[in-house]
Amino acid sequence: MSGSIAAAGANAATAATGNGTRLASDFNTFLTLLTTQLRNQSPTDPLDTNQMTNQLVQFASVEQQIAMNRNLNQLIALQQAAQLTAAAPLIGRRVEVDADRVALQEGRAEIRLPPAGSARFAEVAVLDAGGRVLRQEVVALGAEARGWNWDGRDLAGRSLADGTYRVQVTGRGANGEAVSIPFAVRGTLTGAERVNGQLSLRMGSLSLGFESLRSILPGG
Numbered sequence: 001m002s003g004s005i006a007a008a009g010a011n012a013a014t015a016a017t018g019n020g021t022r023l024a025s026d027f028n029t030f031l032t033l034l035t036t037q038l039r040n041q042s043p044t045d046p047l048d049t050n051q052m053t054n055q056l057v058q059f060a061s062v063e064q065q066i067a068m069n070r071n072l073n074q075l076i077a078l079q080q081a082a083q084l085t086a087a088a089p090l091i092g093r094r095v096e097v098d099a100d101r102v103a104l105q106e107g108r109a110e111i112r113l114p115p116a117g118s119a120r121f122a123e124v125a126v127l128d129a130g131g132r133v134l135r136q137e138v139v140a141l142g143a144e145a146r147g148w149n150w151d152g153r154d155l156a157g158r159s160l161a162d163g164t165y166r167v168q169v170t171g172r173g174a175n176g177e178a179v180s181i182p183f184a185v186r187g188t189l190t191g192a193e194r195v196n197g198q199l200s201l202r203m204g205s206l207s208l209g210f211e212s213l214r215s216i217l218p219g220g
Contacts, residue, residue, distance in 0.1 A: 090189050094217040102185045103206035104162045107152040110186040116141035119171025119179040124148050127166040164206045184214055
């Protein structure tokens with residue numbers, strides 16, 4: 001029966017990653033086996049007290065870990081709820097975010113380009129979900145950061161529906177060589193939500209993590 005007690009104790013480690021109901025069940029099984037063995041142990045072969053102590057310590061440790069995890073989850077949920085509340089005044093504001101996608105909102109989108117450096121020009125491309133180029137333009141970079149505004153039209157001049165589109169920006173040096181350059185996108189925040197324990201901002205149909213927020217723009 002000592003083998004059964006050891007097995008019940010080992011189950012506690014697995015229960016630490018499960019739920020409290022599983023732990024309680026394993027703990028009750030362990031106590032039942034332990035009590036039964038204590039009642040029926042042989043005087044010539046008594047229960048190993050070291051093994052019993054180790055198993056009790058193991059269960060106590062797992063119970064403490066699950067309690068700590070439960071409390072930590074509650075603290076995280078409260079913190080996320082506070083962040084959602086704090087994000088409420090941002091709804092309707094224009095913001096700048098780090099993203100490789102852009103939200104076309106009411107036929108308008110903006111990509112923010114850096115000042116000229118090793119790159120003198122930027123090749124900006126807007127693509128659909130399948131990677132097909134919808135709009136492409138070469139933009140000269142200046143002494144200061146500037147925006148490239150997209151009017152929502154494709155290469156043929158057709159107006160596209162509001163939604164999320166991929167963005168590719170490639171810098172070009174004075175001799176036409178490719179240069180990596182950073183860029184950002186701008187748009188209007190339309191919501192904030194928590195899904196599966198993760199907080200995100202919404203810019204039309206584009207969903208972004210809070211960490212992608214770079215700046216809140218002045219005005220509306």
